[in-house]
Amino acid sequence: MEIKHEKIKTNLQKILPAKASGDKWDLHLYIAGQNPKAVTAFNNLKLICEEHLKGKYHIEVIDLLKNPQIAHDDHILAVPTLVRKLPLPERNIIGDLSNKERVLAGLGLVDHSELKLV
Amino acid sequence: MKKKERPSHRNILPKSPTSIQGLDEITGGGLPKGRPTLICGGAGCGKTLFAMEFLVRGATLYNEPGVFISFEETEKELTANVASLGFDLDNLVEHKKIWLEHIHVERGEIEQSGEYDLEGLFIRIHLAIESVGAKRVVLDTIESLFAVLPNQLILRTELRRLFQWLKRKGVTTIVTAERGEGAFTRQGLEEYVSDCVILLDHRVNDQSSIRRLRIVKYRGSTHGTNEYPFLIDEDGFSVLPVTSLGLNYSSSHERISTGIPRLDTMLSGKGYFRSSTMLVSGTAGTGKTSIASQFAEAACKRGERVLFFTFEESPSQLMRNMLSIGIDLQPWVKKGLLQFHATRPTLYGLENHLTTSIKLINKFEPNIVIVDTINGFMVGENQTEVKTMLLRLVDFLKMKQLTAFFTSLTSETENLSIPDVDISSLIDTWLLVRDLEIGGERNRGLYVLKSRGMAHSNQIREFRLTNHGIELLDVYVGSEGVLTGSARLSQETKDDAEQLLRQQEIGTKQFGLERKRDAMEAQIVVLRSEFQAEEAEALKVITIEKARNERFTQDKIKMGKSRRGDVSIKTTGTKKKKYI
Numbered sequence: 266m267e268i269k270h271e272k273i274k275t276n277l278q279k280i281l282p283a284k285a286s287g288d289k290w291d292l293h294l295y296i297a298g299q300n301p302k303a304v305t306a307f308n309n310l311k312l313i314c315e316e317h318l319k320g321k322y323h324i325e326v327i328d329l330l331k332n333p334q335i336a337h338d339d340h341i342l343a344v345p346t347l348v349r350k351l352p353l354p355e356r357n358i359i360g361d362l363s364n365k366e367r368v369l370a371g372l373g374l375v376d377h378s379e380l381k382l383v
Numbered sequence: 384m385k386k387k388e389r390p391s392h393r394n395i396l397p398k399s400p401t402s403i404q405g406l407d408e409i410t411g412g413g414l415p416k417g418r419p420t421l422i423c424g425g426a427g428c429g430k431t432l433f434a435m436e437f438l439v440r441g442a443t444l445y446n447e448p449g450v451f452i453s454f455e456e457t458e459k460e461l462t463a464n465v466a467s468l469g470f471d472l473d474n475l476v477e478h479k480k481i482w483l484e485h486i487h488v489e490r491g492e493i494e495q496s497g498e499y500d501l502e503g504l505f506i507r508i509h510l511a512i513e514s515v516g517a518k519r520v521v522l523d524t525i526e527s528l529f530a531v532l533p534n535q536l537i538l539r540t541e542l543r544r545l546f547q548w549l550k551r552k553g554v555t556t557i558v559t560a561e562r563g564e565g566a567f568t569r570q571g572l573e574e575y576v577s578d579c580v581i582l583l584d585h586r587v588n589d590q591s592s593i594r595r596l597r598i599v600k601y602r603g604s605t606h607g608t609n610e611y612p613f614l615i616d617e618d619g620f621s622v623l624p625v626t627s628l629g630l631n632y633s634s635s636h637e638r639i640s641t642g643i644p645r646l647d648t649m650l651s652g653k654g655y656f657r658s659s660t661m662l663v664s665g666t667a668g669t670g671k672t673s674i675a676s677q678f679a680e681a682a683c684k685r686g687e688r689v690l691f692f693t694f695e696e697s698p699s700q701l702m703r704n705m706l707s708i709g710i711d712l713q714p715w716v717k718k719g720l721l722q723f724h725a726t727r728p729t730l731y732g733l734e735n736h737l738t739t740s741i742k743l744i745n746k747f748e749p750n751i752v753i754v755d756t757i758n759g760f761m762v763g764e765n766q767t768e769v770k771t772m773l774l775r776l777v778d779f780l781k782m783k784q785l786t787a788f789f790t791s792l793t794s795e796t797e798n799l800s801i802p803d804v805d806i807s808s809l810i811d812t813w814l815l816v817r818d819l820e821i822g823g824e825r826n827r828g829l830y831v832l833k834s835r836g837m838a839h840s841n842q843i844r845e846f847r848l849t850n851h852g853i854e855l856l857d858v859y860v861g862s863e864g865v866l867t868g869s870a871r872l873s874q875e876t877k878d879d880a881e882q883l884l885r886q887q888e889i890g891t892k893q894f895g896l897e898r899k900r901d902a903m904e905a906q907i908v909v910l911r912s913e914f915q916a917e918e919a920e921a922l923k924v925i926t927i928e929k930a931r932n933e934r935f936t937q938d939k940i941k942m943g944k945s946r947r948g949d950v951s952i953k954t955t956g957t958k959k960k961k962y963i
Binding site: 297371 | 495499509528532533
């Protein structure tokens with residue numbers, strides 16, 4: 266499966282104007298080429314967002330191979346890296362996002378304490 | 384295929400020169416080119432500096448741009464830190480000779496979910512390398528990643544991949560790592576970086592810190608295996624190999640005066656060899672510094688440059704003292720031909736002493752280096768260290784073709800102190816100044832213990848400090864033994880009186896002989912005249928006898944004729960027969 270950059274953008278255009286900034290989830294997914302790990306990560310993220318943040322999220326997929334400078338600018342080491350740009354503060358999650366609970370915790374959708382109970 | 388591969392084994396491993404003083408000598412040319420090298424050591428032992436110097440030297444001297452990936456310090460911090468060592472990183476960065484990349488890692492803020500890789504890091508390193516066309520890369524300290532990134536298994540796999548990737552790129556890489564307990568690095572990086580491992584150490588001994596470097600491993604190359612002391616100062620890193628130079632220095636035939644005419648005479652009339660090493664040893668107050676000063680003055684008069692290390696007196700005190708024996712060094716200092724360097728022996732560690740000395744020598748470029756006294760180096764108890772250090776200094780001076788003059792303080796009880804004996808093999812000309820105690824007096828005696836490559840006097844000379852410099856006098860050697868000072872003087876007067884007496888005796892004898900000769904000659908005259916008289920008498924008799932004989936013969940003939948004999952008388956010979 267291929268990730269369509271444009272698809273996400275259109276998605277974003279649909280959601281953005283409707284939501285207030287406080288309620289906006291701005292997520293960046295850094296990948297290095299469209300390898301299986303990147304695809305898995307995107308799919309996992311998409312599923313989680315659809316489930317928990319439906320209608321108020323925006324995912325930007327950034328391919329570092331296409332734009333290497335961003336790795337430097339945004340301090341990216343590991344890929345895939347998911348960065349929660351908004352709401353602040355920034356949060357980083359690395360990996361292919363296959364552990365859903367961890368992603369939820371990382372994004373702050375679930376408390377760490379809650380996570381442990383689960 | 385096999386045939387093709389074989390010659391490559393014989394090829395020397397290509398190396399990337401570090402230009403770090405001394406390191407290239409012990410590694411046989413530098414770090415392995417195109418391979419990663421691990422630099423490990425404890426906190427504050429100079430890993431970052433080592434790596435930075437490698438990059439800066441590469442960029443400035445070998446036109447090999449470099450990338451510095453810092454996991455700990457920001458670009459600004461790095462630039463400021465190494466500026467104190469004279470590295471202008473801003474300038475190098477501006478001219479695209481060096482690329483600084485700070486990889487910011489925040490601790491405890493990263494959540495992991497599922498598998499990841501370090502492709503982001505790869506991309507950044509790649510970008511940095513491409514930006515400047517780097518041939519050298521530094522990763523300082525990549526171990527920080529372990530503290531930040533979860534899942535060590537993935538991290539290790541990724542690091543292994545990173546080093547292989549760098550190797551494929553053909554960049555010479557330095558990886559720094561903290562020294563771990565019982566292992567070279569905390570995270571066992573030596574497992575991945577196995578081409579060359581250099582260990583830096585920083586320890587404190589006798590309250591002075593000593594930095595040491597050791598090459599633990601250098602695959603495919605021979606290397607020095609010792610621990611080498613190294614220093615970090617305003618000129619960067621310098622490693623001090625014990626004898627990196629070997630004994631291949633050329634030697635000069637030129638001779639230079641000692642400044643003391645009679646000492647020159649003792650050294651086959653010409654003085655020391657240029658670029659040889661002299662040692663004057665003696666007990667306290669025997670005039671070692673004076674000999675050194677006289678030598679310094681003589682050199683300055685020839686227009687040579689002299690660097691004078693004094694570990695015992697301040698320059699002004701030394702000059703004042705020398706003035707009392709008529710050696711004025713002040714003008715030479717003003718002219719810039721003579722430079723003093725005075726430090727307290729205890730101020731620095733041995734290595735520091737040595738490197739400071741070497742630096743000053745390089746800076747001042749003297750012809751002659753004087754060290755007064757080498758005991759100044761004996762800070763610690765460790766004799767071997769002192770010896771190797773002196774060995775290094777002498778080697779360095781030899782290599783530089785400099786004339787070295789050391790003084791050494793020996794204890795009163797022994798003739799030669801231990802350090803003297805230890806370094807004697809390094810010394811070309813060794814003078815010994817000794818106290819000679821005779822007749823309630825203390826005098827100085829000087830002799831040449833050894834002097835390589837020249838005929839030298841075996842005599843002990845009395846050594847005197849006068850108000851016009853050093854004088855050497857013959858000691859009195861006679862039936863009374865070796866005498867100096869007033870004992871020598873009194874003995875000499877005694878000798879003079881004895882000699883006068885003998886001379887008078889000889890005069891009398893000669894006079895008597897003359898008279899005898901005269902008498903003899905008079906007698907000869909008398910004898911001769913007597914003989915002459917006798918001779919005249921004898922001659923007269925002979926003449927008469929001859930005449931008589933003649934007459935007799937004639938008478939016989941006449942008689943024969945008158946008797947008319949028929950037998951004629953032919954000769955006197957037959958006539959005689961006939962009669963018989």
